[in-house]
Amino acid sequence: MAAARVSAQKIAKLEERIGYTFKEHARLVRALTHTSATKISGDISHYERLEFLGDRVLGLCVAELLFAEFPAAREGELSVRLNALVCGKACAEIADEIGLHNFIHAGADANQLTSKRMRSVRADVTESLIAAIYLDGGIDAAKRFVKRYWNERLSEAGGALSDSKTALQEWAHIQSGVTPVYRVTKRSGPDHDPTFVVEVELGSTKNALGRGKSKRAAEQAAAQAVLLREAVWVQTADGTIKENSK
Secondary structure, three states: OOOHHOHHHHHHHHHHHOOOOOOOOOHHHOOEEEHOOOOOOOOOOOOOHHHHHHHHHHHHHHHHHHHHHHHHHHHHHHHHHHHHHHOOOHEEEEEEHHHHHOOOEOOOOHHHHHOOOHHHHHHHHHHHHHHHHHHHHHHHHHHHHHHHHHHHHHHOOOOOOOOOOHHHHHHHHHHOOOEEEEEEEEEEEOOOOOOEEEEEEEEOEEEEEEEEEEHHHHHHHHHHHHHHOOEEEEEEEOOOOOOOOO
16 A cells, blocks of 8 residues: 555656665655655554654764765864754755655645745655665665765855855955856756756856756855855865865
8 A cells, every 4th residue: 555655657766866776665655655645543654753763874874974074173063064964954955956845745735845834844755765775775875875965065064154155145246246147057967867067157257167966066066166266265185165264
């Protein structure tokens, strides 16, 4: 009965998109099922328990990525970065990047899954999906999934730093009063694993390019390229990016 909640065609499409094939589809179906879709009182064949587990698995995987990426960072900085990367907003952004709303099985609110009000649901399903992958394929499979979607975000979660697009906009307004304009110049790769190249234009300031697995990531990379080139931000030997204090 549970498998009927999500069609085999949708399951195959999502597996292709996330780069992982489940041994037991029932786990994936449960991870995608909202409580509003369960009809029987006491039915727990929805994602809430998986969400609980996925939150912990995500925290471990991201903590390990940060530990390796920033070998000189202190505990406080790592904690700030971790919190920014595993928060509901970040998980919802990952859900939107994957397009999870197209696969969630929900009740009356199904048509509202893309709304801001339902952002927490999309975030919860991201965590439940991680748990399902962990239970089905083990910690290495979960790590591969997390690395695929979180790796490019590691340097963005810079604690005291604003995100690069916000920082660039503030700097550009002070310098020349212009607003950065972003445009996609190239898209390559299959639909389930695309790569975007984005160019940012800033009036008389030289343009810059950024590359990423989503338009958002590519825009952030382009903005960061300008900030580093103009010495608004600096990168230390261990890879940490911070504001230039000079």
